[in-house]
Amino acid sequence: MHDGIGRPTVAVWKFASCDGCQLSLLSAEDELLRIAEEVHIAYFLEATREVVEGPYDLSLVEGSITTPDDAERIRHVRDISTTLITIGACATAGGIQALRNFGDLDAFRSLVYARPEVVASLADSTAIAEHVPVDLELRGCPIETDQLVEVISAVLAGRKPVTPTHSVCVECKLRGNVCVAVADGTPCLGPVTQAGCGARCPAFARGCYGCFGPTESPNPASLSAWLEEQFGVDHPELLRLYRTFNADAPAFRSESRRHEEVAP
Amino acid sequence: MAGPQLGGAAVMAVDELDTLILALRADGYRVVGPTIRDGTIVHADLERSSDLPQGWTDEQGPGTYRARSVDGDAQFSYAVGPSSPKEELFPPRQRLWTATSDGDASFQVVEEVRETPRIAFLGLRGCELAAIAIQDRVFLRGSYQDEVYAANRSDTLLIAVECGSPGGTCFCASMGTGPRVDDGADLILTELLDGDPRFLVRVGSDTGAALLERLTHREASAADLDAREQVVTAAAAMMGRTLDTDGLHDLLLDNLDHPRWDTVADRCLACTNCTLVCPTCFCSTIEDTTDLRGEKAYRDRRWDSCFGLEFSHATPASVRTSTKARYRQWMTHKLATWIDQxxxxxxxxxxxxxxxxxVGIDITEEAAAIRRASDPTPADLPVPPTGAR
Incomplete structure (x- = not known):
């Protein structure tokens, strides 16, 4: 599978997504050139028409599974990939399009399309790992370029990547951010959201909105109770807080469902 | 005329704070002390006394902090913020070494050169001096000496300011670490706001005595010493919290199956904030990384927390999978087994x-709930949020 000069081959795949994660690789110009020196980018349609036939040493998969065709295609991708890494909230949790999982697909379809009967779509938007075994999930909407470079470096070196699954709070403390929730009363999902972004939003005095999905041991029910009691955040607002880019990640899904039930 | 020596006391005007900071900086010290940033009193490098949060105070409670401006001349009229000397002495991230490949199979390991920064901490409270003493014991006095901490601590100067305004979450009086400070610092200041604002300065070391020599001061009078006594006595009575430490070690270890651990675990987010702001928590992890070309490898150390799942990862999995187990580990270590260790x-x-x-979990309240009864009544067990695990 290695190319003629011994570089491992890499394929970048797109499923239902906005392409933002692929773009965060493309827009990382310095790193991209260094990556291209170390691996043979064999399939990356967003970057080049040149396609080298598989199988591939490493596949990076962006996007969620939303159609019967894609449910087939991801199995093929798995078959021809030694290592498969999913990148971004769509691929790891179903993405923003998983909001449909909470609604009625047929109703949406008739509203949006002139001839809904020709649109072949699955009822739910689901993560890649619900369809095929995944070696590593890289979170984020979009992913952080630094984390992607770290993961590719780790794959090349045959070592474990450093991609901690603890909360965003750790990153705030490491970089010296003052807690926006405690010191400013800003609702923040940081305590229940996985690290990886470098605590970008709190560094700009914004609350975390959970784009890296739930932590390794999330407790959103406790956070919600506090936000309701201390900050006056009501149930509809709590529902919306959890129901964004990682709406269908299990911990966020069950929490937003809970507020659906109690919402007036 | 020689000024006060070790154990002596003098009085200096408020303006002399600026002289003090400039003198320390002239001696090559970074002066690290309180300043206002992002609406919060944090530690940062001070260049002049005008960097101090003069005219600021804070209001603290479980899960809440607000700084607010007040009238008056006070320079140190606030409790501790989120920063602590730990950030300088045991930094959040430290590179330990870099390995460089010489091609093929050979490589060279280059250890990081340890700088020994001159840091003068200004405005340390009794609780912070106690925390430094604890970390000294952990990092320097065991069978293993931590090189990073030792280098950062080797040329430090400690200037305490006794606390006159404890906050809503303070309980140093319970722990016997403050507000009164009698030793453990090179200079011990007390801000006296009766009459002309001034500082009582007591000398805690020869270095402190030499430093005081360079400041304009006068001998302390009985009235000054009395004013100081009133400040610390009043502060001791203003603690927002109390912790009954009597028999606490055995109480906690005898109640490892107390139902209170379940109720606190329902609230705990396992987010690690408590451990990272704690001035004595010392846990870290090692991160090994390589560059894309495979030519360099790095070993870094960063703060870690016993609230993380990976922290207790022992082959083949974490041994403290529940938040209950992790909260109990943290609190029993902090208040009980730390004493054994x-x-x-x-x-x-x-x-x-x-x-x-x-979410405002209060360690003093958790300890009190366990103390109240080994057979708790329902009133001792707060109702967890609906749907919580």
Missing amino acids: FGTSGCVGCGRCITWCP
Whole structure:
């Protein structure tokens, strides 16, 4: 599978997504050139028409599974990939399009399309790992370029990547951010959201909105109770807080469902 | 005329704070002390006394902190914020070494050169001096000496300011670490606001005595010493929290199956904030990385927390999978087994873990609930949030 000069081959795949994660690789110009020196980018349609036939040493998969065709295609991708890494909230949790999982697909379809009967779509938007075994999930909407470079470096070196699954709070403390929730009363999902972004939003005095999905041991029910009691955040607002880019990640899904039930 | 020596006391005007900072900087010290940033009193490098949060105070409670401006001349009229000397002495991230490949199979390991920064901490409270003493014991006095901490601590100067305004989450009086400071610092200041604002300065070391020599001062009078006594006595009576430490070690260890651990675990987010703001928590992890080309490898150390799942990862999995097990580990270590390990409690009563907990969990309340009854009544067990695990 290695190319003629011994570089491992890499394929970048797109499923239902906005392409933002692929773009965060493309827009990382310095790193991209260094990556291209170390691996043979064999399939990356967003970057080049040149396609080298598989199988591939490493596949990076962006996007969620939303159609019967894609449910087939991801199995093929798995078959021809030694290592498969999913990148971004769509691929790891179903993405923003998983909001449909909470609604009625047929109703949406008739509203949006002139001839809904020709649109072949699955009822739910689901993560890649619900369809095929995944070696590593890289979170984020979009992913952080630094984390992607770290993961590719780790794959090349045959070592474990450093991609901690603890909360965003750790990153705030490491970089010296003052807690926006405690010191400013800003609702923040940081305590229940996985690290990886470098605590970008709190560094700009914004609350975390959970784009890296739930932590390794999330407790959103406790956070919600506090936000309701201390900050006056009501149930509809709590529902919306959890129901964004990682709406269908299990911990966020069950929490937003809970507020659906109690919402007036 | 020679000024006060070790144990002596003098009085200096408020303006002399500026002279003090400039003198320290002239001696090559970074002066690290309180300043206002992002609406919060944090530690940062001070260049002049005008960098101090003069005219600011704070209001703290479980899960809440607000700084607010007040009238008056006070320079140190606030409790501790989220920063602590730990950030300088045991930094959040430290590179330990870099390995460089010489091609093929050979490589060279280059250890990081340890700088020994001159740091003068200004405005340390009793709780913070106690925390430094605890970390000294952990990092320097065991069978293993931590090189990073030792280098950062080797040329430090400690200037305490006795606390006259404890916050809503403070309980140093319970832990015997403050507000009164009698030793452990090179200079011990007390801000006296009766009559002309001034500082009582007591000398805690020869270095402190030499420093005081360079400041304009006069001999302390009985009235000055009396004013200081009133400040610390009043402060001791203003503690927002109390922790009954009597028999606490055995109480906690005898109640490892107390139902209170379940109720606190329902609230705990396992987010790690309490441990990261704690001035004595010392846990770290090692991160090994390589560059894309495989030519360099790095070993870094960063703060870690016993609230993380990976922290207790022992082959083949984490041994503390529940938040209950992790909270209990943290609290029993801090208040009980720390004593077995290091001879003192690991808690200095600064209240940071209470203030900076995003859901306001209060270690003093948790200890009190376990003390109230080994057979708890329903009233001792708060109702967990609906749907909580």
